[in-house]
C-alpha cells in the first residue's frame with residue numbers, strides 16, 4: 492500500500508507495546524530511520540498486587556469478595572466468556588449491577604498491563620489485583636496458540652497465485668475462501684517466503700506446497716513457543732516477591748531499578764532495588780545453548796531474557812552468570 496501512495500511521511504501509533512512489538516511495527520511498515528518516541532508507561536496511581544488461589548472456587552470467591560468490597564466502579568476480568576458470565580451473575584445476585592463483555596484477549600503481561608491501564612484514568616488512586624490460579628495458567632498456554640492456515644487453504648491459495656501479481660480480493664474470489672482466512676494465510680505465506688508481495692499484489696516465489704507447508708509448521712512452532720513463554724511469564728509475575736511494577740515496566744522496555752512503593756511486594760518489604768545487579772533491561776546477552784537474547788526484566792536474583800527461538804525464559808541470575816551459561820555481549 493505504501494509504495495502505491497508514493498511513500499508518504501508515516502506516523503504509527505500504538506498503545507502500550509514492548510520493544511519487540513515496536514521494532515516489528517517499524518519493520519513491517521518498511522520505515523527507514525524511524526524516530527521512535529516512547530512515553531513513560533508508568534501509572535503510579537495504580538496499586539498492583541497478586542493473590543493466590545488454590546482452587547477455581549477459591550479464585551472465584553476471592554474475585555467476588557474483592558469486587559464487592561470495592562466502593563467504586565470495578566472491572567472484573569475472566570479468561571473465558573462463560574467464566575465472565577458466571578462472575579457477573581454472582582455479582583448481580585450479591586446486589587451489584589454488572590454488565591458482561593468479553594473480547595478474547597491474548598494472555599500476556601503486556602496485555603495485562605494494558606487492561607490495568609483502564610483503571611485510574613482520572614489519576615485518582617486505583618487498585619489492580621490479579622488472582623492467580625494454576626489451572627488458568629494451563630488454560631492460557633492452550634488459548635495462546637493460533638493454529639495457522641490448514642493444508643487445504645495453503646493448496647487453494649498457492650493454486651490461485653502464480654507469476655502474475657494478484658490482489659487479496661482476486662485470491663478470495665478465485666478460492667472461495669473467507670477474506671479473513673485469505674488475509675491471514677497470505678501474510679503467513681509471505682512471512683515464510685513462499686509468496687512475495689509488492690505494490691502490484693502477490694506473486695509466487697516458486698516454493699511448492701510441500702516446502703511451504705513445512706515452513707509454515709516451523710513458523711507456527713516458533714510462534715507457539717513464544718506464545719507459551721508469554722503465558723508462563725504471567726506465572727513468573729504472579730510468583731514474584733519483588734517489585735511488580737518494575738517487572739511490568741521493564742518488559743515494556745523501561746528501566747526501573749528502584750522499588751515502586753505501590754505494590755504488594757513493596758508493601759510487604761520483599762522488593763529490592765536492583766541498581767547493582769550485573770544485568771540491566773534491554774541489554775544483549777548470549778546463552779550457550781539458545782544464542783543471543785535481550786534482558787527483558789531484572790529482579791534481585793532472577794532475570795527474564797527473550798530469546799528468538801525459546802521465547803521468554805526466567806533464569807537464576809547468579810547461577811546463569813557464574814556458570815558462564817549467560818554472557819553479556
Ligand SMILES: [Zn+2]
Nearest residue numbers: 734751754757
Ligand atoms: Zn513495587
